[in-house]
Amino acid sequence: MYKALLCMRYLRSRYIALASIISVMLGVATMIVVNSVMSGFTTEMRDRIHGILSDVTVQYNSLSGDEDPEALIEQIRKVVGDDIYALTPTVDIPGMFMSKHYGEYRTQPVMLIGIDPKTKSQVGPWKEYLQSFQETEVDGKKVPPQRSMSEAAGFTLTKEAKAYRKRWIDQNASFQHYHAMNHDHEQVNPIKLKNPIQTVEGIKSEKSKVTTADSVETDSDVPNFEEDDPIEDSIPDSHLFDDLDKNKPVEAADPYELRDIQIIPGAGLTQYFIPDEKTGKLELVEIIKAGDDANIATPNSALPPELKSAAVSLVDIFKSGMSEYDSKLVFVNLKGLQKLRGMLLSTAADDEKGAITSVQIKLKDGADSDKVVAKLKAALPPVFYSVRTWEDQQMPLLSAVDIETTILNILLFLIIAVAGFGILAIFFMIVVEKTRDIGILKSLGASSNGVMSIFLAYGLALGVVGSGVGVVMGLLFVKYINVIEGWLTWVTGRKVFDERIYYFPEIPTSVSASMVIWVAVGAITISVLASILPARRASRLHPVQALRYE
Amino acid sequence: MTVDLSYSENNVTPKDQNSLKESVIMPEPQLRSIAVEKAYRKGDLKIPVLRGIDQKVFEGDFLSIIGQSGSGKSTLLHLFGLLDHPDIGEIHLNGERIDDLPAKTRDQLRNHVFGFIFQFYHLLPELSLLENVMVPMMIRHSMWDFWKQKRKFKDQAKEIISKVGLDHRFTHKPSELSGGEMQRAAIARALVLKPKILLADEPTGNLDSKTGGEIIELLNTLNDLDKLTVVMVTHDEAIAKEAKNQVRIVEGRIERLATSKVGVA
Ligand SMILES: Nc1ncnc2c1ncn2[C@@H]1O[C@H](COP(=O)(O)OP(=O)(O)O)[C@@H](O)[C@H]1O
Ligand SMILES: [Mg+2]
Numbered sequence: 001m002y003k004a005l006l007c008m009r010y011l012r013s014r015y016i017a018l019a020s021i022i023s024v025m026l027g028v029a030t031m032i033v034v035n036s037v038m039s040g041f042t043t044e045m046r047d048r049i050h051g052i053l054s055d056v057t058v059q060y061n062s063l064s065g066d067e068d069p070e071a072l073i074e075q076i077r078k079v080v081g082d083d084i085y086a087l088t089p090t091v092d093i094p095g096m097f098m099s100k101h102y103g104e105y106r107t108q109p110v111m112l113i114g115i116d117p118k119t120k121s122q123v124g125p126w127k128e129y130l131q132s133f134q135e136t137e138v139d140g141k142k143v144p145p146q147r148s149m150s151e152a153a154g155f156t157l158t159k160e161a162k163a164y165r166k167r168w169i170d171q172n173a174s175f176q177h178y179h180a181m182n183h184d185h186e187q188v189n190p191i192k193l194k195n196p197i198q199t200v201e202g203i204k205s206e207k208s209k210v211t212t213a214d215s216v217e218t219d220s221d222v223p224n225f226e227e228d229d230p231i232e233d234s235i236p237d238s239h240l241f242d243d244l245d246k247n248k249p250v251e252a253a254d255p256y257e258l259r260d261i262q263i264i265p266g267a268g269l270t271q272y273f274i275p276d277e278k279t280g281k282l283e284l285v286e287i288i289k290a291g292d293d294a295n296i297a298t299p300n301s302a303l304p305p306e307l308k309s310a311a312v313s314l315v316d317i318f319k320s321g322m323s324e325y326d327s328k329l330v331f332v333n334l335k336g337l338q339k340l341r342g343m344l345l346s347t348a349a350d351d352e353k354g355a356i357t358s359v360q361i362k363l364k365d366g367a368d369s370d371k372v373v374a375k376l377k378a379a380l381p382p383v384f385y386s387v388r389t390w391e392d393q394q395m396p397l398l399s400a401v402d403i404e405t406t407i408l409n410i411l412l413f414l415i416i417a418v419a420g421f422g423i424l425a426i427f428f429m430i431v432v433e434k435t436r437d438i439g440i441l442k443s444l445g446a447s448s449n450g451v452m453s454i455f456l457a458y459g460l461a462l463g464v465v466g467s468g469v470g471v472v473m474g475l476l477f478v479k480y481i482n483v484i485e486g487w488l489t490w491v492t493g494r495k496v497f498d499e500r501i502y503y504f505p506e507i508p509t510s511v512s513a514s515m516v517i518w519v520a521v522g523a524i525t526i527s528v529l530a531s532i533l534p535a536r537r538a539s540r541l542h543p544v545q546a547l548r549y550e
Numbered sequence: 551m552t553v554d555l556s557y558s559e560n561n562v563t564p565k566d567q568n569s570l571k572e573s574v575i576m577p578e579p580q581l582r583s584i585a586v587e588k589a590y591r592k593g594d595l596k597i598p599v600l601r602g603i604d605q606k607v608f609e610g611d612f613l614s615i616i617g618q619s620g621s622g623k624s625t626l627l628h629l630f631g632l633l634d635h636p637d638i639g640e641i642h643l644n645g646e647r648i649d650d651l652p653a654k655t656r657d658q659l660r661n662h663v664f665g666f667i668f669q670f671y672h673l674l675p676e677l678s679l680l681e682n683v684m685v686p687m688m689i690r691h692s693m694w695d696f697w698k699q700k701r702k703f704k705d706q707a708k709e710i711i712s713k714v715g716l717d718h719r720f721t722h723k724p725s726e727l728s729g730g731e732m733q734r735a736a737i738a739r740a741l742v743l744k745p746k747i748l749l750a751d752e753p754t755g756n757l758d759s760k761t762g763g764e765i766i767e768l769l770n771t772l773n774d775l776d777k778l779t780v781v782m783v784t785h786d787e788a789i790a791k792e793a794k795n796q797v798r799i800v801e802g803r804i805e806r807l808a809t810s811k812v813g814v815a
């Protein structure tokens with residue numbers, strides 16, 4: 001009893017104890033805040049990666065693609081059909097994305113992903129990442145999303161993008177008209193211009209022959225890299241590849257109609273930020289936007305592969321917040337990509353079937369993805385197919401983040417360890433100060449263990465109070481982190497957390513109860529450990545020596 | 551008188567004492583030191599402080615031990631009260647050796663049998679007077695037991711505090727009390743568990759003579775009325791004379807003094 005009483009009194013009467021409590025408290029609060037934000041980022045990142053990659057991917061090992069996707073899907077359904085929620089065939093192929101910016105063509109390496117928007121949306125969140133479904137911010141004002149979430153995702157333009165497309169095509173037409181009148185002599189060589197599918201080094205495919213025939217209709221400057229008229233640069237590329245669709249009557253073409261290949265490139269490919277020289281604020285620069293045309297190039301599925309390029313229409317922008325994806329992925333309508341790569345199966349009468357390179361699978365809740373992978377691996381010949389979970393595919397990134405989190409945690413725990421040494425020093429001081437009292441207690445019959453437990457209880461109390469307050473503070477900080485960020489922005493005059501850099505509208509946080517408990521228990525343990533040495537010293541004090549101590 | 555007889559022994563050598571003990575039948579002393587020696591080490595140098603102390607204390611006695619400063623009075627009192635071990639010799643309580651008992655039993659004996667008071671009062675500065683007096687109770691009982699009987703213990707403590715004349719000072723901190731009041735509080739703390747023996751180390755050493763006299767009077771009353779055995783050490787002859795019996799420590803040995811006032815009377 002005297003232990004508790006003295007422990008309480010020492011706690012109350014010694015301001016130095018307050019210092020220990022504060023150091024424990026700050027350590028605990030910091031750990032909770034940093035952990036929550038880190039795991040918020042990680043969870044968000046994993047969610048996004050997961051969303052893009054789907055649970056399990058069956059990939060055909062050759063880029064030329066699996067010519068019998070139906071058999072493959074059937075096989076997959078047969079083996080793990082019970083665990084499958086949805087699946088979607090895709091064509092994943094490296095390629096290039098060309099857009100014109102300030103008169104220069106920029107060609108960027110990308111991953112072209114041919115998808116079927118309907119089934120792709122079932123396999124994971126995808127629609128959510130399209131710009132037309134997202135709220136945007138223009139000059140500091142929030143602009144509501146152009147489409148409502150109930151709308152199905154697809155390769156179609158929004159009303160705004162349609163209007164924009166109409167505007168530039170009309171402008172283009174009037175310019176062409178003007179150009180034709182005034183610069184007749186400069187008419188570009190049709191052979192240079194009109195070859196819609198550029199074959200590599202003169203190897204002509206059948207299709208390229210066909211296109212030459214239709215090429216009279218096209219009059220764009222897109223592939224003509226020799227021409228360098230700055231005014232023309234502002235004119236987006238126009239129809240070059242109408243002939244891809246052989247059945248399409250050229251005469252009936254709607255001048256504003258989209259090209260056969262429609263793409264949704266990542267935001268990193270279509271826009272960037274530059275800091276304003278005066279204000280230092282980041283300004284958004286759009287290279288190209290929904291409604292514009294651009295070019296893509298990719299190897300076809302022939303052996304050996306030939307490079308194929310085509311003009312395409314941008315229908316939307318993809319913005320997941322994962323810069324790795326946003327600067328690399330270009331979603332293409334599956335049919336368009338298959339057509340470009342010559343993957344459509346000639347045997348099929350209606351042109352509807354095409355080869356695919358992978359199947360993305362979403363599993364039902366609770367399904368064990370490792371088991372599914374094992375089953376699929378057993379059923380599909382490994383020579384042709386590789387089966388991986390989304391985590392396998394992003395292993396290096398995910399494990400890097402894990403290691404980062406672990407290291408950060410160790411470093412932060414050192415903060416609490418420092419607090420522990422503070423407690424150690426303070427406790428030794430208190431023991432020295434209380435030497436005489438320890439002698440008195442022993443003369444009154446207190447045992448060594450009793451004296452020891454006063455100081456252990458003292459350490460425990462410091463730890464409990466410190467980490468209790470620390471937990472509360474940390475959780476409050478996490479809860480109001482975006483409000484605090486707002487204040488900091490206001491005070492410093494600089495945006496602390498720029499959503500345009502981090503892609504997150506606010507700082508993501510995720511508090512896990514087990515993390516909080518671990519941190520609190522760890523801090524308490526360290527406080528108790530730090531008090532063991534001084535407590536032992538106190539308990540071993542010789543009562544007479546202690547009584548003589550002045 | 552048996553009491554006188556016992557003190558007359560102090561002048562004889564231990565050998566004689568042993569032979570005497572066998573031949574004369576007498577009451578067992580309550581507390582007794584047998585050939586106790588204690589030395590302190592200063593580096594390689596061994597400084598003997600007690601060089602063979604044989605001292606009996608009978609129940610109900612008020613013994614004062616006089617000695618110069620540094621003569622080893624406190625050391626002897628600490629040995630009696632089990633706060634220290636003798637180098638050689640034994641301490642007996644009611645005929646049983648107690649200096650070699652395990653630490654836990656010694657702790658319990660200190661709590662149950664002995665009450666200590668010191669020159670510098672040694673109250674715990676963080677606690678109020680009442681809490682200070684209740685500390686021995688808290689030490690004896692587990693937290694649960696103490697909590698259950700808190701009221702009772704509080705009343706007991708208050709009763710003792712009234713007895714030493716400190717009513718209405720219950721909530722004062724030691725720093726708010728005068729020297730005499732603090733010593734009274736220390737006495738109350740020593741008495742609250744009704745010990746058999748009170749060990750007082752220069753209880754008046756820090757007080758003016760009037761207040762010191764009051765403290766001795768209080769000790770005398772306790773000795774008279776409650777039959778409490780009191781062993782008091784002091785360097786002050788005048789104070790020592792107030793006790794029933796007196797002995798003197800000289801060069802680490804006990805020297806018997808003139809018969810006590812009680813003995814004469
Ligand atoms: N821990 C110690 N180490 C060395 N010498 C000590 C120690 N404690 C006491 N002494 C010495 O023992 C002698 C007796 O001390 P003490 O019993 O306190 O005397 P008194 O109470 O009669 O004044 C003194 O000379 C003192 O210096
Ligand atoms: Mg002394």
